[in-house]
Amino acid sequence: MPLSTPAPRSHLHNRHVVYRGYRREDGLWDIEAELRDTKTGDFTVSSERVWRGGEPIHGMAIRLTVDSQAVVRAIEVAMDDVPHGACPAAAPPMQRMVGSSLARGWRRSIDQHLGGIEGCAHLRELLFNMATAAFQTMVDAVLPADAPPPFLGKCKTWDFDGETVQRIYPMFYQRRHERVA
Structure with missing residues (x-):
């Protein structure tokens, strides 16, 4: 059932999020997530710069490598498009998630290791749903x-x-x- 016809409006923002799951030949699993934010028109962040319509303001990706018990064995982060020079400093703390379990206490672990100013809100948003993507990928093989x-x-x-x-x-x-x- 489609959404109802909306009130008159102006399209301003797009967020595209994609999750992918892979079985690796070495018996591990890669779960990848990407986030891309764009504006439909020019956009200015005060004291920073102007982004042209369609140019990514956020372009980020995460790859979790997990074992069959859904424990994070490795994490890789790319922050190719960010609005502020300080943003890439949020990538190194992501390594704190290695050893965390996607099965139990995943969100609590994200908050504990990357909450507040310890990480990036956008990377945390991607991480939250990576557990679901992992279980969708792994369910038949490891359950x-x-x-x-x-x-x-x-x-x-x-x-x-x-x-x-x-x-x-x-x-x-x-x-x-x-x-x-």
């Missing part, structure tokens, strides 16, 4: 057959007591005690 997929119990469609779980995952239907936190 034990007797464990419910991590998305069960996380939305209306995947309710343990719902028709979809009963039909697709009958072995987990009404098994609330196995919910993944």
Whole structure:
């Protein structure tokens, strides 16, 4: 169902975010995220410079390399387009995420290692959803057959007591005690 017809308006900003997941030949997994912000017209940041319409204000990418237990083994960050000279200083602290688990406490770990002025708000936004992209990539390969997929119990469609779980995952239907936190 499409959105309704909007009120008259002016298009000013675009944000494009892409996540990709890869299985590596060495048994590890690469999860990549990219963020690109552009304006539709010229844009000025006071005391900085003018960006022409369509020119990226933010152009950032992250690659997480994780093992089969969803633990971060390596992280790489690119900040090719940023609005301020100080922005690239947020890349080195990203190494603090190595050793963190995407499975449990991921957002807490991001806040602990990169919260406030310790990191970049845009890189944190990308990291938040990298766990979801990782599980979408890895679910069939690393999830034990007797464990419910991590998305069960996380939305209306995947309710343990719902028709979809009963039909697709009958072995987990009404098994609330196995919910993944």
